[in-house]
Amino acid sequence: MPPCSACTDNELHHWLIWTSENGSSFLRTISEAALVADITHYSLLRPVLLKLKEDESRSPTSSTVLDRKTEEEKSHDPSGPRIRCPLCGWSPRKKDKWFCTCGNEWNTFETGGVCPACLHRWTDTRCLSCSRWSAHSDWYTQ
Secondary structure, X not given: OOOOOHHHOOOOHHHHHHHXXXXXXXXXXXXXXXXXXXXXXHHHHHHHHHHHHHHHHHOOOOOOOOOOOOHHHHHOOOOOOEEOOOOOOOOOOOOOOEEOOXXXXXXXXXXXXXXXXXXXXXXEEEOOOOOOEEEHHHHEEO
């Protein structure tokens, strides 16, 4: 039996959350509507969402962001633990922003993954460089 809502759709649920945070304004609108609306005919919308996901994954929008500090500079940083993607090593800057499903935009590392607007705790964080998800706690290194 096919999924009857975006929340129960294992294939699309994480992608819809990601696009509601990071997609174009068009994808954000579609994703947010699919996640919050009680769509009676979700089975009619699902093929469109799958096609959008497929097309978006083929677009060359991702890029590699190089870390500006040398390893020597990082080892002398007294500010505490270093934050970096555990999968690709990219380090976010203070000006980098993530979006919550409530629509709030903030730097997730300033609050330990908790949205200051709705207090939702994000246990996984998507890398803005490699676009992969990993546990928020795995981003912190010494």
